Amino acid sequence: MAIIEVNDLYKEYKINQKKEGVLGAIGNIFYPRYISKVAVNKINFSIEEGEAVGYIGANGAGKSTTIKMLTGILTPTSGRVLVNGNIPYKHRVKNNSIIGAVFGQRTQMWWDLPPIETYKLIQKIYDVPKKQFDENLSTFTELLDLKELIKIPVRQLSLGQKMRCEIAAAFIHDPKIVYLDEPTIGLDIMVKDKIRNFIKNINKKRSVTVILTTHDLQDIEEVCKRVIIIDNGQVVYDGKIEEIKNSLGKYRTVHFQVKNCSNNLDNVLDTQKEYLFEVSKSPYDIQVKFDRQKITASEVMNIISPYCDIMDLTIQEPSIESIVRDLYRKQVDNNDFIKENAGNCKY
C-alpha cells in the first residue's frame, strides 16, 4: 500500500470579514460574516515509500495548504488523507513520530539556543537511541558542513546557515517521510546545491519519502523523478518530470536589447512564425520565444542580427509559472494532454 494516500482532498478557508470600529467588533462576535476561499479542490494522488515527489504550482496554488493537511496541522474540510495508515490530524502523536518537516519561512529550532541543543531535545522527544543519533549527527554535519554552525545560537545564524541546520533537524530522528515546503527560498546557488545533494543522498540511501515544494525548477530536476503540478487547488499534471521537461520545458525565451532596427525585421519575423512565436517588439527591445528542439539560440540570433545592432541578450529558462500557464493552454486545446504529450516525446 502507498505510504501517502490522498482522496478528494478539499480545503476551504473561512475568512472572518472584520468590521470596523467598536460596534463592528461587537457585531462581529454575534454575527460573524465569513467569506470562504477554496484553497485545495478535490485532489487525488498516492505516493509510494521511498519516492521523491516535487509538488509545484504558482503562488497561491494550494501547495502549503496541502502539505499542512498531510502533516496534520490543518484539518481537511472534506476528503481523506492517510499517511502510513493514520489520519494525520487525528492520530497526531503516531503520525508525527514518523515524519519530519521544514517550512522555509519559519524555524523549528529554539531561537536562543544553538542548533545542537535543538537536536538533543529532538532526540529526547522522539526517543532516538544514542548511537543512532550520534551517527546521524556526524553524517549530517559532514554532508551539510555544519561543524562550525551547530554551537552558535540560532538567532545569530544567517539565512543559509540556518536552513542547513534546519534541514538536519528534519532528518535527525530518521523519519519515514519528510515534507519540505520551499526549503531553498532566498538561498544562493552554493547552499541550494548543498541542500539538494543532501536530500537526494538521504532519499536514495535511506529510502526516506520526500515531498518537496519549490519555485526553483532545478530543485525538482535534481531531487525528484516525479512531479505533481497544481493550479487553483487542482492537480493539473502528475507524472515524470522528464515528460514535462521535454514537452513544455523545451521552450526558451530570448531578450535582445537592440538599436537601429530596419523596417524589414517585421516581415522577416513573420516568415519565421513556425519557429519563433510570442514575439514582442519595441524599438529597443525584442523578446522571442522558441522551441529548443527545432531551432538553436544562435540560429535565432542569425535571423535577427542582419536587421538590428544587438547590444545585449539574455536567455531565460521556463519558470514553473510559465509551465503551468502552458499546461493550461494545452489542456484547453486538447483535453487529453498526457496522450499528446506522449506523442511529443517521440521526436
Add this chain to the structure above:
Amino acid sequence: MLFKYIRLYIEFFKQNIKIMLEYRADFIIGAMASLFMQMSGIFFVWVIFKNVTTLQGWTFYDITLVYGLLMLSKSLNHIFFDNLWVLGPQYIRQGNFDTLLLRPISPLFHLIANRLQQDGIGNFLLGLVITVKSLYELNLNLGIKGVALIILFVVSGGAIFAAINLITATSSFWVVNSYHLIWTVYSVNEFALYPLNIYHKAIGIILTWVIPYAFASFYPANYFIHKGYEQLSFISPIVALVLWVIALRVWRFGIKNYTSTGS
C-alpha cells in the same frame, strides 16, 4: 507516558535555564521590577493599619497571610505557565503554532514547557517571606501536616491561575487580539489579595463561583486562622481539578479551529 513527559519537562527546563543564564541582566531587572510592584500592595495595607488595628475583624498579619498565599500561587503560574499569554501574538497569529503541532507530544505541553519566566521568581521569594512571616507572627504552629497542606493549597492555587489563563488564552484561536480578555479576567485576582469580607457580597460571589481566585488565597488562609470558612478551604484542589477539566475541553475545541497562516 507520564514519566516520559516528566523526563521531557526536565530537559526543556534545563534548556530554559541556559537561556536564562544567557540573559542574566534581564533576569535581575525583571525580578526587581515585579518585586517593586508587589511591595506597593503590601505598603498599602500597612498604611491602612497605621490608623486601625483590625479591619472587619482581621488583623494586619491575617491579611498579609492571604496576600502571601495569593502571591505564591500567582508566581507559580507566572514562572511555569507564562507562555499562555503569548499564545495569540507569538504562536497563532504568526503561524508558529504549526511547529508545536509537528511534534509527537501534546502541543499544550510543548507550549507550556517552551518557556520559563524568570520574572516570577522574585515574586515567589517575596510571597514566601510574607507567608512565613505572617504565620510566625500569628503564632501558628503548623507541623508537618500544616506545611503539606500549605504546599497543596499553593499548588492548587497555581493550577487555578493557570487554568483560568488557559481558558481565556484559548480564545486566541477565534479572535485576533485576545490580550484584553486575558488581562481583564486575570486582573480580577487583585481582589483576592485581601479578605473577601471587606467587599460587597457580589464580589465575594464572583471570586468564589465565577472566577474563583479566592480559592488561591482567602479560603486556604481560613484553614489556618479560622474566620468561619474552614470547610471551603479543602475545596481548593477540587476547584483546580474542575477548572483544568474545563480548560482542556476548551483547548481541544480551540485547536480544531486553528487555521495556520498562508505560507
